[in-house]
Amino acid sequence: MRWAGALGSLVSGVPTVVLRLRKALALAVESAPLTVGLYVCVTVVSGAVPVAITWLTKSLVDHLVAGSPAGAIARLAVGLGLAGMVATTLPALGELCGKELRRAVSLQAQDRLFASLERNIGLRRFEDPSFLDQLRLAQQAGGTTSSLAVDGVLGIVRALLTIGGFVGILWLLGPLFSVLAICSGVPLLIVEVVLSRRRVGLFQRMSPAERRELFYGELLSSVEAAKEVRIFGIGPFLRARVYAERRATNAAHRDFERKEVAIQLGLSLFASVISVTGVLWVATGAAGNTGMSVGDVLMLVGALAGIQGAMVALAAEIAQSSQALFMFKHYLATVEAGPELPKAASPARLPALRQGIELRDVWFRYSDEHPWILRGVDLRIPYGETVALVGLNGSGKSTIVKLLCRFYDPSRGAILWDGVDLRDVDPEALRRRVTVLFQDYMHYDMTAEENIALGDLDARRQPARIEAAAVRARIHDKIVSLPRGYESLLTRAFYHEPEGEHPEEGVLLSEGQWQRLALARTFVREGRDLLILDEPSSGLDAESEHEIHSSLAEHRAGHAALLITHRLNAVRDAGLIVVLSDGVVVERGRHDDLVARDGGVYARLFALQASGYRTSGDGVPDIRPVVP
Numbered sequence: 001m002r003w004a005g006a007l008g009s010l011v012s013g014v015p016t017v018v019l020r021l022r023k024a025l026a027l028a029v030e031s032a033p034l035t036v037g038l039y040v041c042v043t044v045v046s047g048a049v050p051v052a053i054t055w056l057t058k059s060l061v062d063h064l065v066a067g068s069p070a071g072a073i074a075r076l077a078v079g080l081g082l083a084g085m086v087a088t089t090l091p092a093l094g095e096l097c098g099k100e101l102r103r104a105v106s107l108q109a110q111d112r113l114f115a116s117l118e119r120n121i122g123l124r125r126f127e128d129p130s131f132l133d134q135l136r137l138a139q140q141a142g143g144t145t146s147s148l149a150v151d152g153v154l155g156i157v158r159a160l161l162t163i164g165g166f167v168g169i170l171w172l173l174g175p176l177f178s179v180l181a182i183c184s185g186v187p188l189l190i191v192e193v194v195l196s197r198r199r200v201g202l203f204q205r206m207s208p209a210e211r212r213e214l215f216y217g218e219l220l221s222s223v224e225a226a227k228e229v230r231i232f233g234i235g236p237f238l239r240a241r242v243y244a245e246r247r248a249t250n251a252a253h254r255d256f257e258r259k260e261v262a263i264q265l266g267l268s269l270f271a272s273v274i275s276v277t278g279v280l281w282v283a284t285g286a287a288g289n290t291g292m293s294v295g296d297v298l299m300l301v302g303a304l305a306g307i308q309g310a311m312v313a314l315a316a317e318i319a320q321s322s323q324a325l326f327m328f329k330h331y332l333a334t335v336e337a338g339p340e341l342p343k344a345a346s347p348a349r350l351p352a353l354r355q356g357i358e359l360r361d362v363w364f365r366y367s368d369e370h371p372w373i374l375r376g377v378d379l380r381i382p383y384g385e386t387v388a389l390v391g392l393n394g395s396g397k398s399t400i401v402k403l404l405c406r407f408y409d410p411s412r413g414a415i416l417w418d419g420v421d422l423r424d425v426d427p428e429a430l431r432r433r434v435t436v437l438f439q440d441y442m443h444y445d446m447t448a449e450e451n452i453a454l455g456d457l458d459a460r461r462q463p464a465r466i467e468a469a470a471v472r473a474r475i476h477d478k479i480v481s482l483p484r485g486y487e488s489l490l491t492r493a494f495y496h497e498p499e500g501e502h503p504e505e506g507v508l509l510s511e512g513q514w515q516r517l518a519l520a521r522t523f524v525r526e527g528r529d530l531l532i533l534d535e536p537s538s539g540l541d542a543e544s545e546h547e548i549h550s551s552l553a554e555h556r557a558g559h560a561a562l563l564i565t566h567r568l569n570a571v572r573d574a575g576l577i578v579v580l581s582d583g584v585v586v587e588r589g590r591h592d593d594l595v596a597r598d599g600g601v602y603a604r605l606f607a608l609q610a611s612g613y614r615t616s617g618d619g620v621p622d623i624r625p626v627v628p
């Protein structure tokens with residue numbers, strides 16, 4: 001019953017498999033058409049050669065036994081020798097084609113995968129764990145699976161040619177022998193195909209455990225986790241998890257493999273019984289003068305062994321290609337995914353900002369299953385002004401940044417740029433007008449110069465611009481003190497000129513220095529209409545924070561700015577302070593008004609922070625940075 005079910009699902013899955021196969025073949029042909037052509041030729045010849053060898057052997061033996069002229073015998077011997085030569089050289093040529101094809105397909109598949117990721121204009125997919133899982137599998141699969149599928153298909157063609165050839169020459173011996181040969185191999189084939197489906201199912205079931213194992217293993221070996229793993233002594237705990245996950249997958253594979261071997265042994269026994277019966281039949285026929293020759297006996301033995309070998313190879317190739325195609329579905333799902341955010345068919349022109357940006361009754365949640373994060377937010381960031389956004393952790397501040405960059409669209413309401421809805425403009429045009437320091441800014445394992453220039457690639461060959469941004473972010477002095485100045489590599493993951501005899505290591509910055517470098521990257525995007533700073537001074541010492549905010553105040557003109565911070569001292573001189581609480585704007589105004597509000601959120605938070613600085617009972621904090 002279970003086997004019938006397995007066969008049924010096998011048949012129903014055929015159209016999907018055929019479609020995936022077509023796409024895998026198309027990818028291979030596009031990546032390396034000549035290699036594919038050569039590979040096909042090699043495959044066809046290598047499928048026919050065993051049949052030719054068996055036929056030539058039979059003919060040679062028959063001519064020898066019949067005492068034919070030496071010339072005929074010599075021609076057959078030369079033919080046999082040539083066929084043998086072809087049989088020994090073809091595998092190497094096939095392997096070469098296979099390797100070349102894998103390289104070409106992997107290059108093409110990877111490029112397409114990354115291009116498809118670039119087409120994702122928003123962040124939703126990158127913040128969705130199931131997409132990230134699929135992406136990981138797609139990265140593993142894209143480079144290898146389509147070439148494995150091509151290998152598999154060509155292997156199937158080769159095996160079918162061999163089987164067809166042997167069945168053909170056995171037909172000449174007697175149709176019954178062909179039927180016998182097919183009967184001995186077909187059950188093996190069916191069982192192998194069903195087993196291969198089950199192998200794929202096992203692979204699918206075990207994939208989460210394997211990914212968990214990988215995750216725990218990475219924690220044990222990554223530099224990011226090394227400090228906590230050591231100080232909290234969680235190494236043995238993580239190792240136990242790696243061990244348990246691996247034991248579980250090993251047990252499942254072992255169980256499957258034992259059943260598989262038992263079934264295969266039974267079927268091999270069945271095939272052997274049929275072969276022995278056939279050989280006995282022909283051998284006794286040859287001995288009893290029934291017209292069968294010694295060559296016929298040899299041919300039957302060779303053909304039966306050849307057919308069974310080809311059936312086993314066929315089953316293995318089917319297993320390999322179905323496994324490869326199963327993995328290929330993750331690749332296809334990733335590269336074929338449509339845009340997750342709608343792009344306007346004819347985008348509106350994005351005017352240079354002159355009035356300001358307005359969030360109008362903005363409601364937002366990350367998906368229908370998630371709670372509301374923003375609930376009817378009204379907020380205006382006027383041109384030439386800085387609006388400070390404050391609020392407790394999780395109140396939705398960084399979510400507003402994501403909406404302003406159009407990484408997501410509001411679920412309800414709209415964000416207007418001088419009155420134009422962000423949904424109506426080209427996202428790339430919007431992003432060219434915006435510069436942002438994200439709360440979770442990047443550390444690029446590149447040089448100091450590159451770390452800044454990534455903010456605007458046009459600045460790469462303009463050292464004056466890079467330096468001006470670094471000066472403004474108060475990181476220039478540090479950079480020039482590094483061994484190679486702006487050319488210093490800011491990582492220990494790579495070396496300068498690794499091919500040299502004494503590769504030079506890069507340097508490491510402190511977290512506050514990284515933050516200033518990220519700020520320089522934000523500043524190098526000069527002349528943008530909207531400046532967003534999400535916690536720009538969270539990692540800075542008091543002096544650096546003061547300097548940075550002075551610099552922000554100096555450059556206030558020419559754009560609208562949104563400043564998010566938990567350090568309320570930094571915003572006390574801001575034009576407008578907006579307090580967000582649980583996705584709702586609960587207060588707005590200038591510092592003095594908000595502090596004076598009895599029972600107000602801002603007043604409470606400010607009093608709490610100020611109490612940390614108080615040296616006397618006057619309630620005035622000692623540290624009072626200049627703010628924009």
Ligand SMILES: Nc1ncnc2c1ncn2[C@@H]1O[C@H](COP(=O)(O)OP(=O)(O)OP(=O)(O)O)[C@@H](O)[C@H]1O
Nearest residue numbers: 127366370373391392393394395396397398399400
């Ligand atoms: N990708 C996401 N999917 C689902 N929920 C999310 C996602 N990103 C953030 N959230 C949730 O949205 C809420 C608001 O997060 P957000 O990062 O906007 O807060 P925040 O005010 O910036 O907090 P903080 O001050 O800690 O930086 C949080 O409850 C968070 O769990």
